[in-house]
Amino acid sequence: MAEAPKTCKVILADTIAKRLLQEVKDTLASIGNGKPTLAAFLANNDEAAVKYAEFTQKTCQENGFTFDLHRVDKEDIEEKIREANEDDNVHGIFVYFPIWHDNIAKDNYIKESIALEKDVEGLSFKHLSNMYHNVRYLDPPTNLKKSILPCTPLGILKILEYLHIYNPILASGNRLYGKTVTVINRSEVNGRPLAALLANDGAHVYSVDVTGVQLFTRGEGIKAVRHQVEDKKDWGLKDVLPLSDVVISGVPVESYKVPTELIRDGAVCINFSSYRNFDGPAVKEKASIYVPSVGKVTIACLLRNLVRLIANHPDKNHQQARIEAFADN
Amino acid sequence: MAEAPKTCKVILADTIAKRLLQEVKDTLASIGNGKPTLAAFLANNDEAAVKYAEFTQKTCQENGFTFDLHRVDKEDIEEKIREANEDDNVHGIFVYFPIWHDNIAKDNYIKESIALEKDVEGLSFKHLSNMYHNVRYLDPPTNLKKSILPCTPLGILKILEYLHIYNPILASGNRLYGKTVTVINRSEVNGRPLAALLANDGAHVYSVDVTGVQLFTRGEGIKAVRHQVEDKKDWGLKDVLPLSDVVISGVPVESYKVPTELIRDGAVCINFSSYRNFDGPAVKEKASIYVPSVGKVTIACLLRNLVRLIANHPDKNHQQARIEAFADN
Numbered sequence: 001m002a003e004a005p006k007t008c009k010v011i012l013a014d015t016i017a018k019r020l021l022q023e024v025k026d027t028l029a030s031i032g033n034g035k036p037t038l039a040a041f042l043a044n045n046d047e048a049a050v051k052y053a054e055f056t057q058k059t060c061q062e063n064g065f066t067f068d069l070h071r072v073d074k075e076d077i078e079e080k081i082r083e084a085n086e087d088d089n090v091h092g093i094f095v096y097f098p099i100w101h102d103n104i105a106k107d108n109y110i111k112e113s114i115a116l117e118k119d120v121e122g123l124s125f126k127h128l129s130n131m132y133h134n135v136r137y138l139d140p141p142t143n144l145k146k147s148i149l150p151c152t153p154l155g156i157l158k159i160l161e162y163l164h165i166y167n168p169i170l171a172s173g174n175r176l177y178g179k180t181v182t183v184i185n186r187s188e189v190n191g192r193p194l195a196a197l198l199a200n201d202g203a204h205v206y207s208v209d210v211t212g213v214q215l216f217t218r219g220e221g222i223k224a225v226r227h228q229v230e231d232k233k234d235w236g237l238k239d240v241l242p243l244s245d246v247v248i249s250g251v252p253v254e255s256y257k258v259p260t261e262l263i264r265d266g267a268v269c270i271n272f273s274s275y276r277n278f279d280g281p282a283v284k285e286k287a288s289i290y291v292p293s294v295g296k297v298t299i300a301c302l303l304r305n306l307v308r309l310i311a312n313h314p315d316k317n318h319q320q321a322r323i324e325a326f327a328d329n
Numbered sequence: 330m331a332e333a334p335k336t337c338k339v340i341l342a343d344t345i346a347k348r349l350l351q352e353v354k355d356t357l358a359s360i361g362n363g364k365p366t367l368a369a370f371l372a373n374n375d376e377a378a379v380k381y382a383e384f385t386q387k388t389c390q391e392n393g394f395t396f397d398l399h400r401v402d403k404e405d406i407e408e409k410i411r412e413a414n415e416d417d418n419v420h421g422i423f424v425y426f427p428i429w430h431d432n433i434a435k436d437n438y439i440k441e442s443i444a445l446e447k448d449v450e451g452l453s454f455k456h457l458s459n460m461y462h463n464v465r466y467l468d469p470p471t472n473l474k475k476s477i478l479p480c481t482p483l484g485i486l487k488i489l490e491y492l493h494i495y496n497p498i499l500a501s502g503n504r505l506y507g508k509t510v511t512v513i514n515r516s517e518v519n520g521r522p523l524a525a526l527l528a529n530d531g532a533h534v535y536s537v538d539v540t541g542v543q544l545f546t547r548g549e550g551i552k553a554v555r556h557q558v559e560d561k562k563d564w565g566l567k568d569v570l571p572l573s574d575v576v577i578s579g580v581p582v583e584s585y586k587v588p589t590e591l592i593r594d595g596a597v598c599i600n601f602s603s604y605r606n607f608d609g610p611a612v613k614e615k616a617s618i619y620v621p622s623v624g625k626v627t628i629a630c631l632l633r634n635l636v637r638l639i640a641n642h643p644d645k646n647h648q649q650a651r652i653e654a655f656a657d658n
Contacts, residue, residue: 007551009499167493170338170617177617178595221614222336266507285550288506
């Protein structure tokens with residue numbers, strides 16, 4: 001008898017990030033924009049933010065970008081962002097949130113203060129509302145300027161493309177049709193945008209958090225142009241995990257583990273928490289593919305967004321930027 | 330509001346057959362075997378068989394093969410096959426079954442009379458038992474001579490590869506892990522081999538016929554090297570269709586239709602009956618992909634098998650045939 005075959009394939013974010021960064025470098029070269037500058041504003045001493053900043057700096061250096069980190073006082077940040085908005089040498093603006101841990105409204109005000117054409121994370125209302133409404137461009141009906149998607153959800157889409165969960169045989173925009181996905185986390189920054197993006201591409205998405213389960217779909221036969229949301233009263237992981245082709249978890253709690261026994265044989269499991277939401281050895285006995293972290297892909301998407309912003313504004317940069325150089329997302 | 334997007338993609342067998350035939354021509358050129366001969370034996374006046382023979386002849390002519398059709402008397406067929414077995418100018422042997430509609434044992438005897446190395450349909454016991462046991466080679470442990478798979482099931486595997494249902498990210502042999510498939514038809518020629526092949530590649534396969542439902546899998550975590558079969562007592566289409574990513578139907582009855590209302594949104598639907606087992610307009614409102622027929626792919630696989638038989642026997646043909654020229658199936 002031959003040895004029992006290994007079933008689970010572990011895919012590291014690094015593998016996918018490298019491909020994306022190569023695409024970013026190629027696109028940057030093709031639009032001939034020299035060395036773009038990402039201005040980053042850090043107004044807290046959050047250890048995770050500092051670590052993230054260091055890693056972003058390293059990635060920028062390795063890929064032909066200037067990373068200009070400004071440590072600023074909370075009370076000065078709006079003014080500093082306004083200056084960066086006006087500075088032609090700044091191509092993208094990145095702010096480490098949360099700034100005021102106890103005041104979401106104040107953070108949101110700062111998000112909106114970033115100029116639309118420099119909002120590298122797609123956090124401002126215009127980018128977000130386009131995303132939720134499945135509108136891909138900022139300038140309809142001309143459709144030359146692509147809307148920006150937030151980096152972590154976009155990174156997870158790119159991972160799903162790499163994993164062939166997006167079926168390239170189907171029409172762009174419908175490539176997740178027939179797929180059932182569970183997303184555990186419904187934050188405004190990550191989980192809800194992700195559920196909406198997946199549903200907008202045709203998936204049946206169960207969005208789960210401590211308050212319950214919501215189903216995001218484009219309706220029967222995905223005839224609608226954007227997703228709708230339905231509360232699934234009294235549903236829980238026990239109802240949705242056994243149905244799910246893909247399980248994506250981003251619970252920011254060290255002790256949290258997705259219950260492996262509910263995951264279906266052959267599912268694709270992706271963790272986007274900074275903690276390990278899956279029990280590695282157990283999940284490898286069930287999943288067909290396991291992606292233990294996504295951070296490097298997120299940063300690659302940040303640079304991808306920066307190049308997209310530059311391509312969106314060829315006049316301003318006196319370049320023959322080609323939006324066509326980009327793929328769909 | 331933009332127009333509601335079309336969801337179902339209809340894929341014609343011709344598209345896939347053309348790709349396969351190009352591969353077959355390239356492989357044939359690379360092994361330099363000139364114009365191979367397929368000897369076909371027709372011992373009945375079945376209209377469908379005659380039509381199939383005409384189409385096979387046309388496909389052979391267009392792709393650099395000689396098709397040598399022999400109309401023979403039932404009682405002479407064994408002797409004719411023995412002559413073809415010995416004839417170095419015959420590279421593959423094809424027999425139109427059934428010969429004796431009322432005597433399966435006699436047909437089976439004729440199947441076994443075809444030399445293993447010329448059995449272009451993989452109908453003899455050795456090829457079939459290798460298939461059921463997930464053994465890919467005729468000559469272990471040397472593993473230079475590939476076992477032959479029956480043309481219609483092989484064709485459906487090739488269609489599923491083309492449709493990206495086989496996930497190339499996964500290891501060869503496990504690429505259907507996580508997929509649920511229903512096969513309606515459990516004939517010894519088509520449905521049962523197909524269910525076994527899909528399960529051997531990691532799928533969860535519900536095999537359905539008038540006697541009931543059987544589940545073919547490689548067990549939990551697909552740790553087994555070949556499939557096992559479990560009766561699903563009292564199960565029916567109502568239980569299995571809503572779970573199925575892929576629905577493959579081959580019921581040889583003109584009035585038969587797969588109940589569309591049980592098919593899940595976004596399923597892939599493939600018909601291999603000579604009748605239309607799916608209600609076209611209705612299925613297109615639900616399926617992500619619909620393949621209305623497979624016949625041309627089946628014939629392409631027949632020629633693919635013929636070239637594989639030639640590659641299996643480089644000495645006999647004084648050629649530097651390279652088995653490596655072939656892909657996995």
